[in-house]
Amino acid sequence: MSRQLPIAGTAEVRAAALRDLRADRGAVVAIILVNALASAAGLVGPWLLGRIIDTIQAGTGDVLSKVDRLAFGALVFTIVQTTLTWWALKIGYRFGERTAARVRERFLKRTLALPPRVADQLPTGDLIARGSTDAAVVALTLRSAVPEVLVALVHALFLIVAVVVLDPLLGLCGLACLIGVAAAVRWYLKRARPAYLAVAASGAELADVVASTAKGARTIELLGLEDRREQATEAAISQARSARLGALWLRTVLFPWADVSLGLPVVGVLLVGGALHANGLVSIGLVVTATVYLRQLVGPLDILMLWIEQLQGAGASYARVEGLAGISDEERQPTAHIQDVDADLGDRIQVNNARYSYTDGRDVLHGIDLIVQPGERLAIVGTSGAGKSTLARLLAGLDRPHTGSVTIGSTPVADLPPGQLREHVVLITQDHHVFHDTLRDNLRIARPNATDEELHAALHAVGAEWLDDLPLGLDTELGHETILDGASAQQLSLARVVLADPHTLILDEATAQLDPRTARRTEQSLAAVLRGRTVIAIAHRLQTAHDADRIAVMEAGELVELGTHNELVSAGRVYGKLWHSWHAEADTPSD
CATH class of the missing domain: 3.40.50.300 (P-loop containing nucleotide triphosphate hydrolases)
Known part of the structure; x- marks a missing residue:
């Protein structure tokens, strides 16, 4: 009788991910450092834009020459930011390929290390799904998510710090308006892991039903069991469809809510900044700079929101791939006290x-x-x-x-x-x-x-x-x-x-x-x-x-x-x- 393959818990998945990151820590550090430089370069452009506005508004001295120099500086730093971001992504993608290969090799080694009596009892469809579909999802995530998420996180952090340093009141106003995003993410994360585990499990069950039906096709025809196997397949398809619709429903709630919430910081800063400028507390250039920073914040937050959704599915797949490690050492290895076969009894x-x-x-x-x-x-x-x-x-x-x-x-x-x-x-x-x-x-x-x-x-x-x-x-x-x-x-x-x-x-x-x-x-x-x-x-x-x-x-x-x-x-x-x-x-x- 087939036994169920274990699924790694959140702590085990986190530990495995940290091991994979530590295994290539040089690349991870390089991604963070290069992207930090790119984010720092990206902060200069909006700041120079604010200086241009204030220079034009002041109207003193050689305005045209000052604006040209500021605009040229903004162009240079934009090129620097683009180049450094491309470099960080290149390092990240290479890191992802190496780590994806490491995950696949680890899964293969664990599978081959299983004793025949254990491997023979495992559900074939589930094992195939973990080694193919789930491993592919994990590989894709490691190739793309790690560099893009790290880039987005560092960029977002620099922008938040920049707007707070620029003017604490405007910065706190913008951050307060992000509460809606935090609430949407919190609601989604509470429900996402079970939903995506159900998607992966139902897909594995469907693969198992199809594989067993194909393998036993002659017996099924001989015994006239076609209708019964058709019913089993339809039930597996229905279960997989329901699981996928459940996960899709979570997305239909998360993304509209997040899209609305991401626009609130810009609106809030414009309203508060306008009031402060009207009272002579801040310059219009400073308000524009803060607004541009918060508008730029939408980009990395959008990327993070997209990957938050995809990382839940990848996390479920990671848990299934790492779940093979949950088979106890007692099942993987012979008993410690076993010695060579008794030579006196030969092969009796x-x-x-x-x-x-x-x-x-x-x-x-x-x-x-x-x-x-x-x-x-x-x-x-x-x-x-x-x-x-x-x-x-x-x-x-x-x-x-x-x-x-x-x-x-x-x-x-x-x-x-x-x-x-x-x-x-x-x-x-x-x-x-x-x-x-x-x-x-x-x-x-x-x-x-x-x-x-x-x-x-x-x-x-x-x-x-x-x-x-x-x-x-x-x-x-x-x-x-x-x-x-x-x-x-x-x-x-x-x-x-x-x-x-x-x-x-x-x-x-x-x-x-x-x-x-x-x-x-x-x-x-x-x-x-x-x-x-x-x-x-x-x-x-x-x-x-x-x-x-x-x-x-x-x-x-x-x-x-x-x-x-x-x-x-x-x-x-x-x-x-x-x-x-x-x-x-x-x-x-x-x-």
Whole structure:
């Protein structure tokens, strides 16, 4: 059963953001310093404009020459401000690219570090959404928001300080008129985080429904479940739509309210400044300068308002991306006291009174006791739903029994570090993956230092005769012009097993996508290659069980029979009946 991925809290997201900022602190400091210089240069223009007005109003001396010099100074400082702002943004965007790459790499490392038994229980759609959509939102925000927000913050701070220094009364009047903006932001922030988390969660749920429907399309058609899956998809779409509309409603309140509030400081300063000028307390140039400062303040505040809205969505995505760190260290790492497998017991696998359930309260395995000796070929047979695949997962360490134990040597299989586990046990199912890369690199996933001769030998060992038909041999790019069919892809997976060279191999329908003749030939080839190693096969073709050293028969989650083929046929119980039934069908001539 899928478990829910954790979501990082506000404190964890803040700590992660601070770590990312500290990791590139030089760029952050440069952004602030360069932008501070740009903001300081931007203050000179409005001040010179006020001086121009007062000079013209005074009308003394060479007015035209003074105005020209003041205007030229304003032009120079405007060019300086533009250049420094461009430079600050350039530094910021480069910082954003580096930080976005760091976030993506951190998410990928955390995902790859998950033990298989944990990763297998995670909702695929949610994990994909976090690694793609959420990571993209975070990357975009880091690329754009950090430089633009820092630039806007520094610019706004300089303008506020400038207007207060210019005239404290006018400055305080302008700041008082910003209370409406503060109220709008406070109202929005209280509601934004839950709304955007709901948007992200509903999007992940929709992705999960679509992915699971596509993956199980054949089963859905076979069982006639199209209407049910359509209803599930429509429900997920409806939920995602409602969540997005809820977030959009917050924006329809925030932005009109903020737009009105941002115009109030200019109106307030003009009214108060006009009254003060009428009483001879301030010059008209000073009022114009203060008004221009506050009018310029609208620009950075507009940018901040826009990013406040977008940062809520980015914050929710950041929380989801960082949430993977919430999986406890106990689940990520093997138990601290685990040592190497006991050399005296070799690779003997022992199952002792193992019980397991996918949901609380209903066991699907009931008190399994089984010992698999090194080098033994064991077949596990039974009807569909008998618990064969579940037992295979316990043997491979992908799941842990709720009671009892599954050990290799004296060590619980699920506690072995991933690298050591792969040296001892490998589970191969009918699911496989072909990467869009060369055949050589697809194979070297199992053994990076394998030579071409070893790669050829592994493919021939599993009967991959199609190798000779590839245009470039091992250098052939798979997934583009050359696409392997299901049978060939399965043989590729089996060739990886040959290269990995595990002590114990568990085959769960590993040859199910091969035709009977190819499957038989592949199994015989594998048997020859893996001679002397432990092979545990979930057998759906009883011929596979016939060739095994021993056969374990599962029924309703219990191990009901264990013995050789001849012993079980002679006993005439569950396996004997299955064998005679299968043998009779095999002997029946087809029409």
